[in-house]
Amino acid sequence: TPPPFPSYRSFLNLSFLSLFLSLFFLAFLASHSYSPLLRLRTALQTHTIPPSRAGNGGASLRIRPGYSSYNAYIERQLNKTLNPKLRKIWTTRDWDRKIRVFARFFQSLKQRNLIFNYSKALSIGARVGQEVAAMKLVGVSDSVGIDLVPCPPLVMKGDFHAQPFENQTFDFELEFSNVFDHALYPWKFVGEIERTLKHGGVCVLHVAVLRRADKYSANDLYSVQPLVELFKESELLEVSKVDAFGLDTEVVFRKKKKKIENS
Secondary structure, eight states: OOOOOOOHHHHHTSOHHHHHHHHHHHHHHHTSSOOHHHHHHHHOSOSSOOHHHHGGGGGGEEEOOOOSSHHHHHHHHHHHHTOHHHHHHHHTHHHHHHHHHHHHHHHHHHHTTSOOTTOEEEEETOTTTHHHHHHHHTTOOEEEEEESSOBTTTEEEOBTTBOSSOTTOBOSOEEEESOGGGOSSHHHHHHHHHHHBOTTOEEEEEEOSSSOOOTTOSEEEOOSHHHHHHOTTEEEEEEEEEEETTEEEEEEEEEOOOOOOOO
């Protein structure tokens, strides 16, 4: 029989060692020259897709207007993430249901040899961590999530426009996200995925193509083609239909393996 779904409270009752290690890791990053905030300030100078990045698929990816600044965008996202009614639903009524669905997705990825028990996995925009809990449930124990609001021990604080990780952190592993539609700067969202994936690493996105995303979305995607153009260092592996909490398409990329130069 499958293992029971771990309750949200059980994760909160884990050893303080996990929290200590997370704080130590963040302190380590802060003490080095690596600066995601500096990269973010440098990159976020425009609210539209650069023509060179949009390519022929630009018409199939529309950035929603109405954000006067990046802070205004963040504030709107936090309005949803910090909503106490929603957070209560996510950690109680929705907890088991979402873990069950995510676990099925991740088990399928394992069967297709896209993720393994030894994988180092990241869930982008993980909120309270259902995806991370599901990843651990199927045997991928080295998993973590990032979100604007941390939710220890499953989710650490991080902006997906400037991930708090070193280059090529996730090697031959998985980055998963179902929040592409929340990216105000899709090229930065994808750029950070490719930066933190090592060569051969896998990225799985659940996106809305056939239906309109929710009111908190920052962009609308009308085909998979813009994703193919944005993932400049990766190859498209699979496109399939899914039923994933309002999202209808699963897109899988693998970062191209580094070429070995002849000596």
